[in-house]
Amino acid sequence: ARMYAARRSGLKREMFGYVEGGYATVLQRLRARLESAGVTIRCAAPVARILPTARESGGGVQLELANGDNHPLDQVVVTTSTSRVVAMCPTLSDDERNRLAGITYQGVISLAVLLRRPLGGYYVTNITDAGFPFTGVIEMTALVDPSTFGGRTLVYLPRYLTQEDPLWRATDGEIRDRFLAGLARMYPELTPGDVVASEVSRVRDVLAVSTLDYSTRCLPPLRTSVPGLWIVNSAQIANGTLNLNETVSLANLQADRLLAAATPVPGPGRNA
Structure with missing residues (x-):
């Protein structure tokens, strides 16, 4: 996550940081704190x-x-x-x-991909070319130590879309095929054998x-x-x-x- 100081202060450089274990760590700590205060979850x-x-x-x-x-x-x-x-x-x-x-809410469909090799080494690559099925490439292991994932590379491919977008009707398999094909166009050296695992996530109501x-x-x-x-x-x-x-x-x-x-x-x- 981008640090607060980089957004709100006069700093002239980007600052990034992350919590080891991701949101799971944050939510587990939050739950423990709430339960210690007598909250029933x-x-x-x-x-x-x-x-x-x-x-x-x-x-x-x-x-x-x-x-x-x-x-x-x-x-x-x-x-x-x-x-x-x-x-x-x-x-x-x-x-x-x-x-x-x-x-009106904007939704997101995202493909999480675990790869055997790194991509470009950039944390965020924003895409404005309508010819690609996703709107960004988030290479988490450009920020997070790859040893966290057994030396592999974790990549998120999100697409933010309206409620009427026909992509909502696509199956997980269709989304996976389209997104991986788009990723291979960006990184021609990437082969099907480099893909260890992938998972589709859909959230209808993300941004009002x-x-x-x-x-x-x-x-x-x-x-x-x-x-x-x-x-x-x-x-x-x-x-x-x-x-x-x-x-x-x-x-x-x-x-x-x-x-x-x-x-x-x-x-x-x-x-x-």
Whole structure:
């Protein structure tokens, strides 16, 4: 990840750094820190609906899981993409639902490739030639020590695309063949035998596109019309690009606002 100082200060040179083990290291440490503070973490527990609890029952919010479990809570902060917020929260006002549904996301399809040999030795190669199926070549082992991957080279081939792009309908095999063929065009010395493994990843909602009048028409609110229901997600980044710096800054800002604004609704057996 590019270091914060290189983006925000007057430095005249690029500075890069990385965490050994990648996001797995960060998430494992975060989980350990949260659990040590008494936080309960539940994985593989998809949420079906979030509904307000009747006032005569003490108020708060009802969390319904896909497996049928129900959890009465004081406060719920939803951090998913806006389309999922609309799907999970049927009691939002029409204005809120229209605002959230009006947000357009850019998605990404990426092929991760493990190679027996290095490519050009550059961490990022941006591609503007429409004749290639991907928009960049990210050679991680130009930054990360190749010994991390047993002396092999790890490369990501991302393509950022609109929701209507026909590439979404392609099979993993078709994407793999197109991307590897494009990589061989860039690096003619690369042979099929150099490819150790490859994996396709698809994420529909990555970047909320800042369209005309975005801040007034689309920007998701922190507080919703449902008491105890809050929204925090990257679509609230209106004046920056989606990157780790902006995301952490948004999280810190909204956390402060939440602590200042949220008033727990006392109720039997409920947790925030």
